[in-house]
Amino acid sequence: MDTPQKSVTQIGTPVSKLKVEDSPVFNYICSLSPIKTLKSIPITQTLSSLNFTSPPSVFTSPHAVSHKESRFRSQKDGSASKEVASIGEEGNEEALVENSEPAQSHKNDCNTPRVSNDVRGNGCCEDSGKDLQKMMDNVKKKSDTPDWETLISATTELIYGSPRESEAFSCLLKKTSNSEARLRGGTMPTSKPVSNTNVGNNESESVDALSILHRGVRRRCLDFEIPGNNQQTVGESSSSCVVPSIGLHLNAVAMPSKDNNVANEYSFSVNMKVGLQSSTTPLLQSQHDSVRENETGKDASKVIEVVPKSSGLVELTPISPKKKRRKSEQSGEGGSSCKRCNCKKSKCLKLYCECFAAGVYCIEPCSCIDCFNKPIHEDVVLATRKQIESRNPLAFAPKVIRNSDSIIEVGEDASKTPASARHKRGCNCKKSNCLKKYCECYQGGVGCSINCRCEGCKNAFGRKDGSLFEQDEENETSGKSGTMKKQQNVELFIPAAQPSTPMPIRQPLAQLPLSSNNRLLPPQSHFHHGAIGSSSSGIYNIRKPDMSLLSHSRIETITEDIDDDMSENLIHSPIANINSLSPNSKRVSLAHLDSSESSPWRRTGGRNLIRSFPTFPSLTPHH
DNA sequence: GAGTTTGAAACT
């Protein structure tokens, strides 16, 4: 919460305010037409908007940044909508507000109520300067909303040169759900009118789209994620996708099973991107939701919808707690579900909470009680997190880590142990024989190792004693140690016992660049683990990495898919050249990127290459 | 859906 304030403060600087207020044009415009207004206000705002996106903040605290933006956005949204309303009919205003709420609101307390209130509370046109300021104030109070819009607005501002314009634009976008509008929008005039019109008519449609977006973003309430969305929205329809914040995706990715890491990484990457880069959205889409893509017929709408979904959210649709769980079980395995917790006593501030452990905020689908793992309580979350980390620096680190060796192995010898990925601390199973998800190793799709203190280990992914799979087990005689490792089966792998259904081919793999995982396909969850960055990279904040974990922190996602879309997008880590095998055992080559490369996202021949930023950007040593 | 089992996390 603190960090956001900074930005807020910046934004709220008197200077901008004065300018805005002073501008005669502004007043005039406000009262009359949004369009003009847009033109009237200039640079000042732009600057402030820029501030929001400013990279520094991002680095400082991804979370915070996102917050800022998100908040800002909500404000803007509110103001924008209000503006429209005021301009138009008052009656509509209410309607707008109402509509807007749904988008933002969540069942959970996450943010919703406030937003709506704020929106209503803000007067819009009266004084844009004041308005802005109010927004800032409100922002502080508000929780967070993810915000694409913020990004968009920022972007648009840049483009348009005036906050108002951008605002109008964003509004338009929202309403229309059409990115193209933006393009045309060069002329803002249309924008407001459009919005008004929409208000009365298409509102629901546009609102829905927006809501979807919002939800997607908020789902996890990960700030980082939002930015990406925004961008997407903004840039979107055009081929240039917005740079999405990976965060979104992460969430999505993360969800399936426990994979905090993933989420973290994404978020991180998001931060990096906050600056508004071009996006990779497609990736997301492809990764998680190629399916969904089909749903929307229109590009623009498509974009919008897709984003959220990919972001993780799956959960656009509210789900009852129970379903939640089930869903997580099911979809989770599929790899596309989100994390949802069901905490009752931990307030979601302990590692018991999957969301917290994963470095993500609890969201709507969570059925937790007295949840503090929300943007609103950011400070608490961060503090708790620190505390836990102080106790155990690796608490939020990926649970599954790859051996440094693995890299080498990957490139050269597929044959090596599948187990190159191992659980950080090892399990301590006594009764489950490491054959159930109670076992973290099993759940993570990795074999047990020396670190494990399990009894009667029968881990299908590799037993403590060194045997690889259950098959071995069954074959017990042959199974024992190392011989088996060599088989390529491993690569293709999927333990017979594997609980989860085979990963969809198209399913993206988030993997640790280093690990041999690339070759292995663990049960669904596997990829999560691999992918996952530690919380350290986390959503909540970025901190210096554990060197030991760094390698993991990067994500490599490769989508290989049957679906064209999917296949086209690749996310990979900058770290090293890695040849990874898809589940199919197809080889997916990752271009090796240097971490140094400025832009994470790359397009190659029409294919989108998305690179995730290293969790720890500069730090990545990797070996 | 309720209850049980399990093992990690937290606590002492």
Next chain:
DNA sequence: CAGTTTCAAACTC
């Protein structure tokens, strides 16, 4: 560091 308790997910019925 070991033992115990707490917790929530995983699992069973």
